[in-house]
Amino acid sequence: MQETNDEAQKTSMGSLPETVGIWIELDVSTLQRCHGEGVIRWLRFFIKGIDELPAVKEVVIPCSYKAAPVMRQLFAESGCCGDDQYLVSKKLQVKAFSFNGSSVESLREWLGQKIVYLENRLDSVRESVGSKKILKQVFRKIFEKPRTLRLLMERFALSVICIKDLALRKLFLKLLRRVPIPRFDNLALKASESFPETSWVIINPVWKNGATLEGRRIVAIPDLVYREFPLKGFIEKDLQTHTNTVCEVATAAEKIICFSSHVAHQQIAGLLPDHVSEKIRIVPHAPIHTGSFSDSQNDSRIQLGNELRQFFSSEHLHRHFCDFPFERMRYVMVSSQVRPHKNYKRILEVYDAILRRHRRNIKLVVTGHLDSDHELAFFLQEKGLVFDVIQSWNVGEDLHSRLVRHAELIVIPTLFEGGIPFGFAESVGMGTPCAFSRIPAFTESLTEQELAGPEVFNPQDSGSIERTILHVLDHREEVLKRQKLVVERLSQRTWTNVAEECLGY
């Protein structure tokens, strides 16, 4: 394989495609949960970077009619609604295609909506009755002799609502199973026909229909993390299937992008035949800078408090957080999903020590859904941390940015990342220092001097993480000052550079 070669890059950058296609092979419900995902954030900034490349005339994202509004929302300019004129780039258009015929899709959508409606009605009956157990008891009583007319009528109404709704829901589910599901192979075909001579960027190597796109295929392999860290819930067969798909898609590519040498040399090494490996190019990230807030610190904190209370009004932790005075909260923040290599268990143990041993009156805000992981949920309950660890997962971009802005520090405890974590530049740009792990994603981008500071820790060593967090808490301004210089240096690389290196022939 070949490393980034400055001379070769410069030569190739002279020619860029006129049309760039972004291939996203995700169903609608997954897309709806994608906002804030690393892949989507990369694409957003990549597409914005294309704005400064006059040779590229248009960027298209093909999708189904149903997915189109969601796609527009994902690629909308911050704070905008997602109409075509308010996407992250004026060159971008979201192009909707019918997979199976619009009437079939309409039928599918109608059935889906009806099912959701019926389920909501049944849920509200369950809630008002009090519990499933009570609901069962009520159903039993339906066939008993009623004592009063009122009771009889109540039971009758309940049985009509519940039985009818249950029966209808069952029928609609049966029908839905018979309606053909959208097929991405059809979409790939239609997209290829509509946009010939397009350079397709396929950001995930398991989106196998990307390999069938006509035109030039640029496949990104952000990581093959499972080759270094075990993944929960996956058997060997699943991983092998995953690997096979990666190889298949990579083989079909004209160019393969990795965000770091570590991924190329450690995770991909040996997987692809030599003639395929030679197509790999390392294209590191540029820093991400989210917009600043125009309101004052105080107003922003009030807004943060309101938004968090709103967020928790429906979460199961709402009995404690629905009216919590978040405005006065001091906290350390970890912005990361729950994955084994994200090191959450260790950071929770460290936080436990910081709170209890070092008696720092500070909370831990995480963006991962810790309760979805049995081990982490158990730890939180056993250690009684449920009131001090705040799980603000799947929050919108605005709330996320406010959380970063008002944190005492951001901690990046991950054991691995495919490229330099976006959170580093993002937090420093917001005026929040960052404590981070010494991993290849950082060591490839930062100098030894920049890595020598006490804000860098060994992610395998709880003591190291603990000491680092305490140090940064006590020396915020000093650390922030130093990190601003680092981000300034990193910002010499722009997303236009990234786009150019990805797209260049």
Next chain:
Amino acid sequence: MKVALILPVEYSGGTFRLFLNLIRYFASHSELELVVGIPDDYINSVKVNLDKVHKEFSNIEVRGFNWRILAAKEVEDILPLHGVVVHRFISKAYQVPVDGHENFLDCNFWFIVSDRLACPLVPLRPYGIFVTDHLQRYVPEIFGRKLFQDVDGSAWNFLRAVRNADLAVVTSQGTAADVEMYSGCLNMILQIPTTIDIGQFLSVASQCEQRGQDITARPHCVWVTNTSQHKNHLRMLEAIRKYFEEHNGTLDIVVTGWGTDLFNPQLVLEKDSSRQNVWGHGYVREVRESVKSILGQWAARIHWAGEVSNSEYIAIVQNSQFLVHNVLADNGTFSVIEAAALGRPAMSSDYPQMRQLNEQFGLGLHFFDAFDIDETAKVMSELEGKPIHFNSALQERIEKFSWHSWDETVITVINSIGSAPRKEIACL
């Protein structure tokens, strides 16, 4: 203004002494009418103490009461009748005090002494809570996983009581910080001075000359503790081992406090003993079994005195070289002040409440990290042979920080809350 001062559960010890001092404080303000609420089943047990306070202040009315549990729907119907607006009801059950007559509704303000309300309080009157500590934030073992898991359980409800209190009163900055950030009190948080109530102790101490004690003839230090999990026993045992093995410690250790004799592996407890439950408790058993496994031959140097009388305790401390206070968290422990009154140095685990006591009373405590066994052992060895020293200013400070040191602030705030329109409650 008529204030109900309510003891929510059957407290004894420090919290009950605090309750009595609060009675004195409120009763000393003649412009207030005071009603004292005590759980029905507990009134007879504390009659002697109440009679004593009654002699000091005859203007207090004492009522027995019980807690009545109400379902959410009942509370939703009742509160508007009392002019209380609640935007969201988020609890399944609530509790309200009933005394069989006025149910404290003849009072303008309810002041609950501790946050231990198993269900959220029905705020028929504006109320304050005296928060002694949020110990569970630092020692979660005292509650256990299931309590933290149950969103409708007491661990959650204790905090809800504080959240909606019109006034939270604390005696330390550490607890104030917890009330602000852990339970998240939405209204006023007031810190008043820690008061000390060791008059009885000092009286006994002054009556007797230095006396001998029967526990051990050997030079010793005294470790004052009890069977609660936050008392850090296992780390202390490790520290004691290091004290002997690595620092050539020469002193025996006398352990006093309620239930501490149950840690003695050689104790044979009678089968019908009322303390069988405590003896068999998982944690007590764990500590007892660890004594031999951790200390080995050094176990013989530990003397498990258990709970002793005031005069015996004074003799033990007078004959000791220093006192050890090792807990993970609490609202401050007066044993170190008692030691200082007897001229003995003391070492204490380092947490904000003890730092505050140290400063308030000029104790000169030797602090150590409760989690650092090496440091604990080192401080023990450093205190060996330290001379007896009586702090001349201590007596004055002890006298200064009685309940008399509480100024008008609490009364003023209660008056202000009681006379203002009721605040709307976001979530109850």
